[in-house]
Amino acid sequence: IGEIRRFIRDDNPTKVSRPVKELAYRVYRTQERLQSLLGREPTIHEVAKELALAPQEIVSALEAMQPPASLFEQAYH
Amino acid sequence: MTVKNRIFMSFTSNSENVGIARVAAAAFAAQMDLTLNEIEEIKVAVSEAVSNSVIHGYGNDNKGIIEFTMMLYEDRLEYIIVDHGKGIADIAQARQPSYSSDPERMGLGFVFMESFMDELIIESQVGVGTTVKMVKKIQTGGTH
Amino acid sequence: MTVKNRIFMSFTSNSENVGIARVAAAAFAAQMDLTLNEIEEIKVAVSEAVSNSVIHGYGNDNKGIIEFTMMLYEDRLEYIIVDHGKGIADIAQARQPSYSSDPERMGLGFVFMESFMDELIIESQVGVGTTVKMVKKIQTGGTH
Numbered sequence: 001i002g003e004i005r006r007f008i009r010d011d012n013p014t015k016v017s018r019p020v021k022e023l024a025y026r027v028y029r030t031q032e033r034l035q036s037l038l039g040r041e042p043t044i045h046e047v048a049k050e051l052a053l054a055p056q057e058i059v060s061a062l063e064a065m066q067p068p069a070s071l072f073e074q075a076y077h
Numbered sequence: 078m079t080v081k082n083r084i085f086m087s088f089t090s091n092s093e094n095v096g097i098a099r100v101a102a103a104a105f106a107a108q109m110d111l112t113l114n115e116i117e118e119i120k121v122a123v124s125e126a127v128s129n130s131v132i133h134g135y136g137n138d139n140k141g142i143i144e145f146t147m148m149l150y151e152d153r154l155e156y157i158i159v160d161h162g163k164g165i166a167d168i169a170q171a172r173q174p175s176y177s178s179d180p181e182r183m184g185l186g187f188v189f190m191e192s193f194m195d196e197l198i199i200e201s202q203v204g205v206g207t208t209v210k211m212v213k214k215i216q217t218g219g220t221h
Numbered sequence: 222m223t224v225k226n227r228i229f230m231s232f233t234s235n236s237e238n239v240g241i242a243r244v245a246a247a248a249f250a251a252q253m254d255l256t257l258n259e260i261e262e263i264k265v266a267v268s269e270a271v272s273n274s275v276i277h278g279y280g281n282d283n284k285g286i287i288e289f290t291m292m293l294y295e296d297r298l299e300y301i302i303v304d305h306g307k308g309i310a311d312i313a314q315a316r317q318p319s320y321s322s323d324p325e326r327m328g329l330g331f332v333f334m335e336s337f338m339d340e341l342i343i344e345s346q347v348g349v350g351t352t353v354k355m356v357k358k359i360q361t362g363g364t365h
């Protein structure tokens with residue numbers, strides 16, 4: 001996840017609209033909060049329940065934050 | 078072990094489809110109680126396999142067909158990526174860290190697949206194609 | 222008109238797969254320069270069509286097969302949902318706002334598909350199955 005967060009801070013090659021970005025940040029914040037609360041990484045269902053969203057919507061929001069091609073190829077080249 | 082869910086996809090070898098397969102893989106994984114981190118890892122493994130088919134299997138010619146099957150069992154997720162492209166002559170060599178047939182590339186795709194998934198099975202025949210099967214085991218008996 | 226991209230999916234009629242088809246439809250649409258709102262509408266239209274196949278076509282029996290094809294042309298996106306279920310006896314009646322064969326339901330699925338997409342074509346035969354084709358036109362000549 002640290003990997004991912006670094007990625008978001010970097011200039012994102014794909015055009016990501018603000019509401020999607022905000023949702024992705026909310027997902028990360030919720031994940032962190034649950035992590036310290038539970039003392040372990042929360043599952044996607046726990047994060048989804050906390051945000052009153054379907055797990056699929058979490059998947060969509062996080063995907064929108066990433067370039068379509070291979071993460072690692074992009075990161076290394 | 079009974080199959081609980083199964084999705085089959087087939088698409089042309091465009092690089093755009095790497096991203097679509099990746100998001101479908103994540104949406105499929107989200108049926109199980111995985112962490113966001115585990116889902117991220119599955120996405121990376123699937124992207125690496127599909128982009129190998131696009132880049133190496135079909136040499137970036139977007140007319141090849143890639144078949145992508147996702148299976149959910151009680152205790153595991155399976156992702157199977159099939160191409161009918163060039164094939165791999167020496168699988169053991171291809172799996173080696175930093176081996177790439179292309180000097181410009183990192184040669185880490187199979188290493189990521191192997192470290193992010195619980196099982197990686199590669200079958201290939203030169204001139205016929207390549208099948209990559211990846212398994213992610215699921216802890217059962219927990220939540221859900 | 223040449224096809225620019227094409228993805229075929231086939232899955233069992235589980236309700237979980239409605240959400241997965243929805244995510245895949247959005248990822249496919251994201252190839253084009255659509256607004257978030259337009260992508261939201263496509264997601265709703267696709268979910269309505271796929272859930273109709275699950276609920277009405279197969280009567281919530283999760284053993285049916287649904288075929289889902291996504292096509293990208295220069296100027297439009299096409300989504301085609303096919304089931305081999307019960308079929309619709311009177312398509313004109315089924316398309317009517319608030320008509321549902323199930324008194325518990327809203328009967329607005331086809332109304333949403335029609336208003337969110339630019340074209341809605343329904344073919345069906347009782348005992349054979351149903352095909353729903355939806356077209357979203359794309360303004361070309363802009364960005365991308």
Ligand SMILES: Nc1ncnc2c1ncn2[C@@H]1O[C@H](COP(=O)(O)OP(=O)(O)O)[C@@H](O)[C@H]1O
Binds near residue numbers: 129134177182
């Ligand atoms: N689907 C495939 N078809 C043909 N060759 C492949 C395929 N997948 C992998 N290979 C071969 O295996 C090598 C190693 O793959 P990988 O570890 O992903 O590294 P990279 O993609 O950076 O070269 C590739 O360089 C290629 O020669």
Ligand SMILES: Nc1ncnc2c1ncn2[C@@H]1O[C@H](COP(=O)(O)OP(=O)(O)O)[C@@H](O)[C@H]1O
Binds near residue numbers: 277304307309326327
């Ligand atoms: N795939 C299908 N197979 C069989 N019948 C269908 C299918 N899709 C729709 N129908 C019929 O058309 C009617 C109207 O559908 P819809 O507008 O989505 O409303 P609802 O799903 O709320 O009933 C349904 O009640 C059903 O009788």
Ligand SMILES: [Mg+2]
Binds near residue numbers: 125128129187
């Ligand atoms: Mg690779």
Ligand SMILES: [Mg+2]
Binds near residue numbers: 269272273
């Ligand atoms: Mg309906």
